[in-house]
Amino acid sequence: MVKCAFENIRISGISCCVPEKEYCLLNEQNLYNGDKKRINRVINSSGFLKRRVSEKDVMTSDLCFQAAKNLFCNTQVKKEDIEAIIFISYTPDYLLPATSYILHKKLNLSKDCIALDVPQACSGFIIGLYQGAMLLTSGCNKVLICVGDSFSKFTDMFKDNTAQIFGDAGTAILLEKYNNNSKTFFNIETYSQDYDALICENSGFKHPPQKDDFYSDNSFIYDSKMDGKRIFNFTLEKVAPNILGLLNFSNIKKENIDKFVFHQANKFILENIAKKINIDSSLISTQTLRDYGNQCGASIPCTISNTLKNYVENQGGKFLLSGFGAGLSVASCIIDIGNIYCSELVNYRR
DSSP states (O other), X not given: OEEEEEXXXXXXXXXXXXXXXXXXXXXXXXXGGGOHHHHHHHHHHHOOOEEEOOOXXXXXXXXXXXXXXXXXXXXXXXXXXXXXXXXXXXXXXXXXXXXHHHHHHHTTOOSSOEEEEEOOSTTHHHHHHHHHHHHHHTTOSEEEEEEEEOGGGOGGGGTTTOGGGBOOEEEEEEEEEOOOOOEEEEEEEEOGGGGGGEEETTSSSSSOOOTTOBOTTSOBOXXXXXXXXXXXXXXXXXXXXXXXXXXXXXXXXXXXXXXXXXXXXXXXXXXXXXXXXXXXXXXBOOHHHHXXXXXXXXXXXXXXXXXXXXXXXXXXXXXXXXXXXXXXXXXXXXXXXXXXXXXXXXXXXX
């Protein structure tokens, strides 16, 4: 595990973008062969109802680009002051070059700027904050973190009723040095023995594309699979101890945490994590997963924008954030967020 603390850093802006196209589980004709009773049971237990899906020619980078443009338009930050851009996603534009370079060009950032990609999903936002904090500690002053995914592109997941829980989103977060006399704490753990619990086998060079790797509708066979049972057991066994370990390391009591924002995995999982760390489940919002689906790494900043915009703009406080999933991994942090720009979930426009 990685437990560490950084001083004098802060999130100074959050901007989120989602596709305009919306799907509702109640209207998904192919889901569970149209079994309405089963669909309603899934909605009631998981909390999922709606999701946003990008068009085929709209990439995660497009969503992050619009979020970043919105961030620059609504803050005093100048593009030339950005000294690093990090793109965190499992749905890049290309294998080569890194998508961060594409965003760097489209945003017209300075040549004196580090650009790097980090392939992460559900833990990605926290890991991005950790990476950004290290860059700030090593000499950078402002880091732009772009976190997003478009899991709707993995068409295989529609074959086994998995994709209907995932929603597409892109975000842009500004992390900067700031003399706020506060510490940001991290606890990051990796459980690679279950790396294949969520996997796309035809997504790299180990299994290069073949001519028969296409469905009859010409969509690519990514051979994407999610072992729901293993991931479910992982979240119930590992996430709460990680959070409690972070609280112990930081010497901060649960009662002194103002807001808990967790990856929007599903309602049942979040309620069980709340029970295991002994807080009331009402303290963990599931509104974003209900209205926008599981947004992978973007779900934490999107939840802040969707449910806590006014709070972080006008007041703020001490946040405990936790992401968990693909890898498998758990990443949690405690950070002060307040008196910053925070967008609503803005619809993508071409």
